[in-house]
Amino acid sequence: MTLIGRTLSEPGNPAEGEGGFRHQWPGVYATGRFDGDTVVIGFDDGLNRYRIAVDGEPGPVIVVNRPGRRSIRLAGLGPGAHLIRIDKISESPDASGRFIGIGVPEGHGRPPPAPLDRQIEFIGDSDTVGYGNLSLDRDCAPEDLLGLTDTREAFGPRVARHFHADYETMAQSGIGVVRNYDGALPGRTIPLIYPRALPDEAAPKAGDRWAPDIIVLALGSNDFATPLTEGERWADNDDLRTDFQAGYVEFLKAIRRAHPGAYLLLGAWEQYGPDYMLAHQAIVRDLKAQGEARVDLIILPQMDRSACDWHPSLSDHETVAQALIDYIEARPGMWDDAAEAKGH
Numbered sequence: 001m002t003l004i005g006r007t008l009s010e011p012g013n014p015a016e017g018e019g020g021f022r023h024q025w026p027g028v029y030a031t032g033r034f035d036g037d038t039v040v041i042g043f044d045d046g047l048n049r050y051r052i053a054v055d056g057e058p059g060p061v062i063v064v065n066r067p068g069r070r071s072i073r074l075a076g077l078g079p080g081a082h083l084i085r086i087d088k089i090s091e092s093p094d095a096s097g098r099f100i101g102i103g104v105p106e107g108h109g110r111p112p113p114a115p116l117d118r119q120i121e122f123i124g125d126s127d128t129v130g131y132g133n134l135s136l137d138r139d140c141a142p143e144d145l146l147g148l149t150d151t152r153e154a155f156g157p158r159v160a161r162h163f164h165a166d167y168e169t170m171a172q173s174g175i176g177v178v179r180n181y182d183g184a185l186p187g188r189t190i191p192l193i194y195p196r197a198l199p200d201e202a203a204p205k206a207g208d209r210w211a212p213d214i215i216v217l218a219l220g221s222n223d224f225a226t227p228l229t230e231g232e233r234w235a236d237n238d239d240l241r242t243d244f245q246a247g248y249v250e251f252l253k254a255i256r257r258a259h260p261g262a263y264l265l266l267g268a269w270e271q272y273g274p275d276y277m278l279a280h281q282a283i284v285r286d287l288k289a290q291g292e293a294r295v296d297l298i299i300l301p302q303m304d305r306s307a308c309d310w311h312p313s314l315s316d317h318e319t320v321a322q323a324l325i326d327y328i329e330a331r332p333g334m335w336d337d338a339a340e341a342k343g344h
Helices: 142-150 155-162 221-225 237-258 273-291 314-329 333-341
Strands: 002-004 007-008 019-024 027-033 039-045 049-054 059-064 068-074 081-089 096-104 118-124 165-171 214-219 263-269 295-300
Touching: 002 165, 027 096, 039 049, 039 081, 039 314, 049 068, 081 096, 118 155, 118 314, 155 314, 221 237, 221 273, 237 263, 237 273, 263 314, 273 295, 295 314
Parallel strands: 118 165, 118 214, 214 263, 263 295
Antiparallel strands: 002 027, 007 019, 019 096, 027 081, 039 068, 039 096, 049 059, 049 081
8 A cells, every 4th residue: 555644664464453554643544456346444543533435536435433453344346446545534642543554355456556746744733633623613522523623624635635746744733833832741842743753752754755845834823822821931922932933943944954845835824913923924034034945924814713612614724725725826836846856
């Protein structure tokens, strides 16, 4: 199969329910091809929600909640060649799940789909995750979030589908650049966990073929969302903004070192306040003054934020995705320049 997204390979025999891939970041997905009318998908995951689709649209689609340690058998698919795709559509910020793999009878497997030519990465917080985006109400119980979150319907994957690009979603609810929501977990911010294969484990991601053409960042709302509390290291909001700007610049420079060919696009919403907006403008201005040519700021459209806990709704995600699509389509050289910088 072709697996997109950060994972850690586990040893063992998949036929015995062993091995496979542990994952924690949202938006991980796998695709495979096979002949015949039967396929088996193996899980060891009591946390997550998955979307399983056969032969694309309008083929069969099922959603599996917290499958646990078991295999799911799909039969009656008809003769001939089939394409299967498994998407992780939930968030698991506190632990990893395990996807064992795709099984077919011996001799019925086909070479997996090749990775797409274009790659785009989305770095962010709960807005990028798609937190509670299926909800029609702002009031949601924590136990309902599993069924109300669908990362595949967040703005990032929508943009990727439009441009026929593979995508990775490096996001976690509540995360900030220098300060998390309400000052939680000091120091465990996105610059710390971004290099990791799994956010909760120190092991870095393995070297792979992931080399995004475009990286869209939507960060900072959590840094400024809540008032500073006693014991935090910033004297006031001006101090926080100065630290945020410096921390974000260093984070972007680290991303540039890892992905020298990528176009860095910072997304910002004016409704997140003046400190947040002034910081974003200063960051891009400073980077350009230092000679960084492949970076820009896009002011994203106002959102109703009518989903869980005042998060973006499906309509909001569609609106934001369209703004990003319009921006990128107006600059087709973003893809070409990235390919040239990567030596393609």
